Amino acid sequence: xxxxxxxxxxxxxxxxxxxxxxxxxxxxxxxPGLVKADGGPFFCLHNRSPTSNERRSASxxxxxxxxxxxxxxxxxxxxxxxxxxxxxxxxxxxxEPSLRLPALVDFIAQTQRPCGAIPWSAxxxxxxxxxxxxxxxxxxxxxxxxxxxxxxxxxRVQLEDGSWFAAYQGGTVVDRTRETHHAAxxxxxxxxxxxxxxxxxxxxxxxxxxxKAIDFAxxxxxxGGEIHWALSPDGKADPMALLTGCSSIAFSLRCALALARIxxxxxxRWRRALVRLxxxxxxxxxxxxxxxxxxxxxxxxxxLCGAITGDHARERVESHWxxxxxxxxxxxxxxxxxxxxxxESSELVLALAAMGNDLLARIVFNxxxxxxxxxxxxxxxxxxxxxxxxxxxxxxWTNAVVLMAADALYHLTPASRMFNHELWKKLxxxx
Numbered sequence: 001x002x003x004x005x006x007x008x009x010x011x012x013x014x015x016x017x018x019x020x021x022x023x024x025x026x027x028x029x030x031x032p033g034l035v036k037a038d039g040g041p042f043f044c045l046h047n048r049s050p051t052s053n054e055r056r057s058a059s060x061x062x063x064x065x066x067x068x069x070x071x072x073x074x075x076x077x078x079x080x081x082x083x084x085x086x087x088x089x090x091x092x093x094x095x096e097p098s099l100r101l102p103a104l105v106d107f108i109a110q111t112q113r114p115c116g117a118i119p120w121s122a123x124x125x126x127x128x129x130x131x132x133x134x135x136x137x138x139x140x141x142x143x144x145x146x147x148x149x150x151x152x153x154x155x156r157v158q159l160e161d162g163s164w165f166a167a168y169q170g171g172t173v174v175d176r177t178r179e180t181h182h183a184a185x186x187x188x189x190x191x192x193x194x195x196x197x198x199x200x201x202x203x204x205x206x207x208x209x210x211x212k213a214i215d216f217a218x219x220x221x222x223x224g225g226e227i228h229w230a231l232s233p234d235g236k237a238d239p240m241a242l243l244t245g246c247s248s249i250a251f252s253l254r255c256a257l258a259l260a261r262i263x264x265x266x267x268x269r270w271r272r273a274l275v276r277l278x279x280x281x282x283x284x285x286x287x288x289x290x291x292x293x294x295x296x297x298x299x300x301x302x303x304l305c306g307a308i309t310g311d312h313a314r315e316r317v318e319s320h321w322x323x324x325x326x327x328x329x330x331x332x333x334x335x336x337x338x339x340x341x342x343x344e345s346s347e348l349v350l351a352l353a354a355m356g357n358d359l360l361a362r363i364v365f366n367x368x369x370x371x372x373x374x375x376x377x378x379x380x381x382x383x384x385x386x387x388x389x390x391x392x393x394x395x396x397w398t399n400a401v402v403l404m405a406a407d408a409l410y411h412l413t414p415a416s417r418m419f420n421h422e423l424w425k426k427l428x429x430x431x
Contacts, residue, residue: 099369099406100372100376101141101403101406101412102141103375103376103377104137104141104376104377104378104399104400104402104403105137105138105140105141105142105143105403107375107377107394107396107399108134108137108138108141108143108396108399108400109138109141109143109146110122111134111396112134112138112146112149112150112396113126115153115171116149116150116151116152116153116156117131117150117153117168118130118131118134118135118150118396119169119396120393120395120396120397121393121394121395121396123170124169124393124395125167125168125169125174125175126167126168126169127166127167127168127175127182128154128164128166128179128182128183128185128186129179129181129182129185129248130395130396130397131150131153131154132150132154132185132186132188132189133185133189133397133400133401133404134150134396134397134400135147135150135151135189135193135400136188136189136192136193136400136403136404137396137397137399137400137401137403137404138150138400139189139192139193139196139197139413139415140196140403140404140407140412140413140415141403144193144196144197147193148193148202150189151186151189151190151193151202151206152206154186154209155206155209158209158212158213159178161178161212161216162183162211162212162213162214162215162216162217163178163179163180163182163183163213163216163231164178164182164183165177165178166178166179166182166230175233176233177230177231177232177233178216178230178231179229179230179245180216180217180220180227180228180229180230180245180249181217181229181242181244181245181246181248181249181252183213183214183216183217184213184214184216184217184248184249184252184253184256185248185252186206186209186210186213186252187210187213187214187252187253187255187256187259188248188251188252188255190202190203190206190210190255190259191255191256191258191259191418192255192415192418194259194262195413195414195415195418196413196414196415200262200263203259203262203263204263207259207263210256210259211256214252214253214256214270217249217252218269218270218273220237221273221276221277222241222287224276224280224284224287225276225277225278225279225280225281225284225287226241226246226277226280226281226284226287226288227241227245227246227249227277228240228241229241229242229245240289241287241288241289242288242289242292243281243285243288243289243292243293243298243301243302244292244295244297244298244301246277246280246281246288247281247301247302247304247305247307248301248305249277250274250277250278250281250305250306250307251304251305251306251419253270253273253274253277254274254305254306254424254427254429254430256270257270257271257274257429257430258427258429261429271429271430271431274429274430275430277307278306278307278430281302281305281307281308282302282307282308282312294334294335294336295333295334295335296324296331296332296333296334296335296344296348297344297347299316299317299320299323299324300316300317300347300348300351301347301351302316303316303317303351303354303355304347304350304351304354304419306354306419306421306424309355309421309425310421313355313421314355317351317352317355323335325348325364326340326384328367329367329384330342330344330345330364330367330368330371331344331345331347331348331364332344333381338383338384338385339381339382339383339384339390340381340382340383340384341380341381341398342368342371342378342379342380342381342398342401342402343380343381343397343398343401345364345365345367345368346365346368346398346401346402346404346405347401347405348361348364349361349364349365349405349408349409350401350404350405350408350419351419352364353405353408353409353419353420354408354419354420354421355421356420356421356422358409361405361408361409362409365405365406365409368402373394377394377399378394378398378399378402379394379398380393380394380395380398
């Protein structure tokens, strides 16, 4: 569930109230030997102020060229050394020994209810978006029977219009709002399942559910391309569009179109909707509720979903890095609150990996690798700098997205490159 402000109170990820006492945002530091672009977080070989020696070299053209090529050669060699040398533990070469992935999968499996629903934690609520995220964690961990059970639960409780209620608890509906990004996300989970299992018959079995869900979301798309975030409990469309929610829907549309292609189906209306939605996300920020720009998901989700790629993606990530990232710690949920969350940090890892920046993605992932309970499951978040675990709850979706980030970095499954921008360019689902 996306965070929504209630009575003026800033809320964190999925409705958790963010702790107070803002702390200034950190910035990424330098790696010895690599040149850092001025004002930006990315390690690169250009875009920095010249030193006095370089200015002198520039006045001698031939010497300047030789110096340039020597520096370039040195940096390329150094970059390769950094990537393989164990003296730099923040760039792991294989799964960290302390990362107990089976513990994460087991926790999600134990959280799942007999009906197939996966609540945040035992006895807590289930929302459709985080339910799908948790099912993806089960798929990565090899619990394919339980993942199928999770998807079939969605099939059983889907409403006639293709949506789901926003929250269920103990078999009872506790929030009758129907959110568009909740509905569409089943396409992401099912495509992820297919990439790992290759079960076309299961896709065919669930296709009517996916089709109804996508059509529900698109019924709330406006002429400007954005999609209204929900129907209220009394069935009225909320005219607000959320950038994070629409980004999630954009990726859901990509996955739905890929599923349709697997089944030999064509959905031109979906393709046109995706083109319009991508354009709104990438070029018309005023179409969205900009009060949510305090949330880090509004920063990197347009990149994660593939609506913003290439140079524009790099510029977006660089321009707000200091606003949301605390060096050696992780990613803030909200820019003006001292609260770092494991889920947002893991999702930034996914976005960086999607862009092809695996080096920086591994650095960020290593920052959060030891923030676990004794059983190996991950904290939900913590305050900074006092490092108080907050909240104390363990959530299935947090551990699921850690599994997804680990997969993206260490290629544990055939779905490890599911968010990769270059891969989606080759698939050309929106053409």
